[in-house]
Amino acid sequence: MSLTSQLKSGTSPVSSFFRDRLPYSRRFTAELTKALRTADPVRPSYKDSSNLASLAFDYRVRFYIGGRDTGSLPARKGAQICSGSYLSENLISEFFHALDELLAQIPVQSLAKSQFEERLLRYCIVLALLEQFYRAPPQYYDASPLAKLVANNSDELLEIADDARLDDLSRLGDKLHTRLSKIKLRNVVIGPEFAGSLDVGGADGDLIIDGCLLDVKVSNADRARTSWIRQQIGYALLDYTNEYGIDRIGFYLGRQGALVIWRLVDTVREMAGDSSVSLSSLRAEFREHLEKSGW
Numbered sequence: 001m002s003l004t005s006q007l008k009s010g011t012s013p014v015s016s017f018f019r020d021r022l023p024y025s026r027r028f029t030a031e032l033t034k035a036l037r038t039a040d041p042v043r044p045s046y047k048d049s050s051n052l053a054s055l056a057f058d059y060r061v062r063f064y065i066g067g068r069d070t071g072s073l074p075a076r077k078g079a080q081i082c083s084g085s086y087l088s089e090n091l092i093s094e095f096f097h098a099l100d101e102l103l104a105q106i107p108v109q110s111l112a113k114s115q116f117e118e119r120l121l122r123y124c125i126v127l128a129l130l131e132q133f134y135r136a137p138p139q140y141y142d143a144s145p146l147a148k149l150v151a152n153n154s155d156e157l158l159e160i161a162d163d164a165r166l167d168d169l170s171r172l173g174d175k176l177h178t179r180l181s182k183i184k185l186r187n188v189v190i191g192p193e194f195a196g197s198l199d200v201g202g203a204d205g206d207l208i209i210d211g212c213l214l215d216v217k218v219s220n221a222d223r224a225r226t227s228w229i230r231q232q233i234g235y236a237l238l239d240y241t242n243e244y245g246i247d248r249i250g251f252y253l254g255r256q257g258a259l260v261i262w263r264l265v266d267t268v269r270e271m272a273g274d275s276s277v278s279l280s281s282l283r284a285e286f287r288e289h290l291e292k293s294g295w
Contacts, residue, residue, distance in 0.1 A: 014200060022233065025271055033224045035251075042254070050132070052128050054216075057124070057254050060120070060172070061176065065109070065190070068103050070103070078134035081134065081141070082146060102120060106120065172255065178257060188209055191207070192244060208244050213235060213236055213264075214249075215249075216251075216254060233249065242280075
């Protein structure tokens with residue numbers, strides 16, 4: 001069970017800790033909800049209840065800020081599940097090799113409307129489909145578009161990306177470039193894992209930029225969830241040794257092009273209703289609570 005799964009369970013140790021120790025999150029969810037209700041969001045032209053758009057956009061953000069190590073992508077884990085059953089080993093190897101070659105040609109912070117951009121978006125969609133194999137239970141594997149695909153090479157594999165999704169990702173990219181191009185991307189950590197990740201069954205954040213733990217959200221919702229805030233705080237508390245020096249948490253809302261950031265210590269103090277609580281003491285409490293739970 002991961003941090004996300006524990007937050008969904010009302011009886012989990014993580015949920016009980018937030019309920020008892022950090023219950024006051026209303027102001028933060030209200031601020032996020034206001035940002036979600038922007039006047040000009042990017043709306044998809046297709047209907048899809050899965051998280052495919054969010055996963056695909058995560059990859060586009062990763063590549064935009066300089067992520068070039070494809071060996072550690074979550075999609076690799078999904079590819080291992082697919083290998084031999086749904087896609088051939090040779091096809092998977094060719095796919096990632098071609099992706100590496102493409103990334104080598106694209107400058108960091110590039111969202112140029114060129115042949116490279118459309119092709120990269122196709123890769124992002126396939127990577128998202130592969131990651132779904134890693135994230136989803138086995139009973140959903142056969143429902144994946146990849147399970148029905150017959151592809152002999154990586155070009156044919158990329159054709160699975162339809163025009164509607166490509167257009168959606170492209171428009172999300174426009175907002176991304178407008179919003180983040182003015183931000184100095186310093187001390188970037190992509191997909192951070194935390195010292196306490198195993199204590200919750202797994203936890204990896206989206207990215208850290210200069211001490212700000214940022215969650216990338218692509219949501220059609222008009223109301224923020226309390227679990228979104230708790231997940232970010234949970235990640236920060238699982239950084240038991242303060243390895244990443246996280247001093248802020250925030251959200252980049254992809255469809256709205258909105259960036260919402262709060263100082264971490266102020267946030268936990270307000271959520272705890274205690275202006276004297278420190279991050280180090282709260283981390284210690286969280287760690288002890290998880291260890292005693294025996295989950």
